[in-house]
Amino acid sequence: SQTIHQWPATLVQPVGSPLSLECTVEGTSNPNLYWYRQAAGRGLQLLFYSIGIDQISSEVPQNLSASRPQDRQFILSSKKLLLSDSGFYLCAWSDRDRGYYGYTFGSGTRLTVV
Amino acid sequence: SQQGEEDPQALSIQEGENATMNCSYKTSINNLQWYRQNSGRGLVHLILIRSNEREKHSGRLRVTLDTSKKSSSLLITASRAADTASYFCATATSGTYKYIFGTGTRLKVLA
Numbered sequence: 001s002q003t004i005h006q007w008p009a010t011l012v013q014p015v016g017s018p019l020s021l022e023c024t025v026e027g028t029s030n031p032n033l034y035w036y037r038q039a040a041g042r043g044l045q046l047l048f049y050s051i052g053i054d055q056i057s058s059e060v061p062q063n064l065s066a067s068r069p070q071d072r073q074f075i076l077s078s079k080k081l082l083l084s085d086s087g088f089y090l091c092a093w094s095d096r097d098r099g100y101y102g103y104t105f106g107s108g109t110r111l112t113v114v
Numbered sequence: 115s116q117q118g119e120e121d122p123q124a125l126s127i128q129e130g131e132n133a134t135m136n137c138s139y140k141t142s143i144n145n146l147q148w149y150r151q152n153s154g155r156g157l158v159h160l161i162l163i164r165s166n167e168r169e170k171h172s173g174r175l176r177v178t179l180d181t182s183k184k185s186s187s188l189l190i191t192a193s194r195a196a197d198t199a200s201y202f203c204a205t206a207t208s209g210t211y212k213y214i215f216g217t218g219t220r221l222k223v224l225a
Contacts, residue, residue, distance in 0.1 A: 006156075032211050034213075041220075042217060042218075043202065043215050043216055043217035043218050044157075044202065046213075046214060046215075049211075049212055051211070057212075059212075088154075090156055090157065092157075094211060096211075102147050102159040102162055103147075103149075103157070103159060103204075103213065104159070105149075105158070106156055107156045108154075108155065110154070
């Protein structure tokens, strides 16, 4: 069966420090991968999505970037965090050939920038 | 701007009552999905309704879709305290796999 792993679960980082959040999917190949951010008590904002290695689309201009070094690995990064980067970050995957069947989400990373 | 917007933003009901949440969207879609999020957790997929369907059931969940009004509703019957969560609708513009989520309805079921 397919599983998605996201870590770390919580993170407290100072302003100006770098960030690296990792997400991996097991049990499937060629998944579509997504990064969302959720501000406290708010909806989800799509940050990046990827339909393949070297195929990453950015939805919101900001100081974050995403990379997909392997087919089932998706990394969210920042060189210098801002206070406004605080939030709940969620990784998700969908079946590329059955993308209409919905997402499976990771358990999320709660990032607090201090 | 948000593709999907739910209302109400918050809903508080007694256990055993029915809960109805609504979602409106803006573009043509292939399908609409509803997700549930317990506090501080990831989202869980509940149900998907295709654009050529008008109603779908899954257990105590009933989803309707009106493509002419670009709206959907999620009904939870005989609610339980464990149904307390936030509920989100998600839609993707036809031809894309990029789902946009609404702002969610926070449901609180009182025991």
